[in-house]
Amino acid sequence: MTYQEEISVSTKGFCDVVDITDRVSDIVSDSKIKEGIVVVFSTSSTSAITTIEHEPNLVKDFEELLEKIIPKNKQYHHGATWGDDNGFSHLRASLIGPSLAVPISKGKMTLGTWENVVLCDFDNRSRERTLIVKVVGE
Amino acid sequence: MTYQEEISVSTKGFCDVVDITDRVSDIVSDSKIKEGIVVVFSTSSTSAITTIEHEPNLVKDFEELLEKIIPKNKQYHHGATWGDDNGFSHLRASLIGPSLAVPISKGKMTLGTWENVVLCDFDNRSRERTLIVKVVGE
Amino acid sequence: MTYQEEISVSTKGFCDVVDITDRVSDIVSDSKIKEGIVVVFSTSSTSAITTIEHEPNLVKDFEELLEKIIPKNKQYHHGATWGDDNGFSHLRASLIGPSLAVPISKGKMTLGTWENVVLCDFDNRSRERTLIVKVVGE
Numbered sequence: 001m002t003y004q005e006e007i008s009v010s011t012k013g014f015c016d017v018v019d020i021t022d023r024v025s026d027i028v029s030d031s032k033i034k035e036g037i038v039v040v041f042s043t044s045s046t047s048a049i050t051t052i053e054h055e056p057n058l059v060k061d062f063e064e065l066l067e068k069i070i071p072k073n074k075q076y077h078h079g080a081t082w083g084d085d086n087g088f089s090h091l092r093a094s095l096i097g098p099s100l101a102v103p104i105s106k107g108k109m110t111l112g113t114w115e116n117v118v119l120c121d122f123d124n125r126s127r128e129r130t131l132i133v134k135v136v137g138e
Numbered sequence: 139m140t141y142q143e144e145i146s147v148s149t150k151g152f153c154d155v156v157d158i159t160d161r162v163s164d165i166v167s168d169s170k171i172k173e174g175i176v177v178v179f180s181t182s183s184t185s186a187i188t189t190i191e192h193e194p195n196l197v198k199d200f201e202e203l204l205e206k207i208i209p210k211n212k213q214y215h216h217g218a219t220w221g222d223d224n225g226f227s228h229l230r231a232s233l234i235g236p237s238l239a240v241p242i243s244k245g246k247m248t249l250g251t252w253e254n255v256v257l258c259d260f261d262n263r264s265r266e267r268t269l270i271v272k273v274v275g276e
Numbered sequence: 277m278t279y280q281e282e283i284s285v286s287t288k289g290f291c292d293v294v295d296i297t298d299r300v301s302d303i304v305s306d307s308k309i310k311e312g313i314v315v316v317f318s319t320s321s322t323s324a325i326t327t328i329e330h331e332p333n334l335v336k337d338f339e340e341l342l343e344k345i346i347p348k349n350k351q352y353h354h355g356a357t358w359g360d361d362n363g364f365s366h367l368r369a370s371l372i373g374p375s376l377a378v379p380i381s382k383g384k385m386t387l388g389t390w391e392n393v394v395l396c397d398f399d400n401r402s403r404e405r406t407l408i409v410k411v412v413g414e
Contacts (some may be wrong), residue, residue: 197365
């Protein structure tokens with residue numbers, strides 16, 4: 001059995017880390033699938049999916065980490081291609097990755113107490129994002 | 139068909155990289171699933187799952203890499219939230235990610251010769267970790 | 277239902293980022309699976325799978341990013357184990373990860389417009405790589 005829903009998220013860009021745990025949980029419930037996996041996938045090349053304890057101070061640490069590794073004000077070659085100055089957004093997205101697979105057991109995701117599923121929007125402006133949530137199992 | 143087992147691992151923290159390949163392989167065997175995928179998922183926000191050639195020198199390189207990118211003795215905002223001084227552990231976990239999906243073919247994971255599945259415990263103390271191993275297929 | 281094909285890729289090493297989107301799409305078509313997920317998995321410990329907008333300037337940015345984080349000319353402990361001087365290749369692969377799961381809807385991967393699936397070969401020489409593409413669904 002498979003089941004799919006989309007999630008739409010309005011984001012602010014520049015490392016906007018949005019907690020989508022409850023929305024994914026609701027889709028897992030809607031699916032009626034009790035045992036299997038759910039894949040959360042971001043359909044853009046400047047955003048990513050990961051897990052984090054979603055509390056404001058740690059989110060700030062995460063933003064500062066990405067700014068240290070991949071600073072937004074550096075010149076990237078990508079800017080010469082489209083002139084849109086979001087090379088840093090693409091690099092952050094490729095590093096974190098667009099996809100997360102979580103097991104489902106007894107109808108629920110097997111997340112730990114402090115594990116939140118998050119969309120990280122790295123683009124340099126606000127966006128309307130679409131995520132695909134696919135459930136596979138029985 | 140789906141199948142699930144848990145793995146318990148005692149870890150030392152501070153980038154403890156534990157080879158769990160054989161334990162995951164045994165679960166894939168137990169599942170009797172011949173074709174499909176297995177998802178290995180860490181149910182904590184301060185540990186992660188990836189693959190590496192699990193030999194001591196490379197494990198040391200991996201630890202030094204994470205110490206360079208996300209040093210343990212830096213002050214993180216997260217410390218102000220709970221006072222537990224493990225902001226670096228959370229950031230390392232979010233960067234590497236809690237989940238790994240591996241194909242199963244003829245009843246075995248399709249790992250390369252030097253690819254080991256590892257739990258990386260980044261916390262700042264020893265822990266008892268629980269991993270969920272979910273097999274989906276036929 | 278499950279379906280599997282292998283992809284062989286000749287790579288140049290040293291952060292060779294190869295667009296495999298069309299080859300994975302063809303396998304998804306061949307599978308006749310309309311709803312499910314596809315897992316693309318690299319069976320080597322010195323290469324990885326991620327998504328990126330595959331245009332030459334951004335690929336150059338990605339290479340420079342990895343060179344900054346994990347330089348190829350640094351001495352790594354791994355060199356003392358096998359003397360093959362590709363510690364940087366292993367570390368890059370473990371950081372990016374060997375596996376990508378993408379949802380399939382109406383017989384196609386749900387990739388965004390600018391999202392390409394890529395094999396990143398980080399080894400220090402040319403290689404013949406084998407990827408496993410596993411489709412699970414209905």
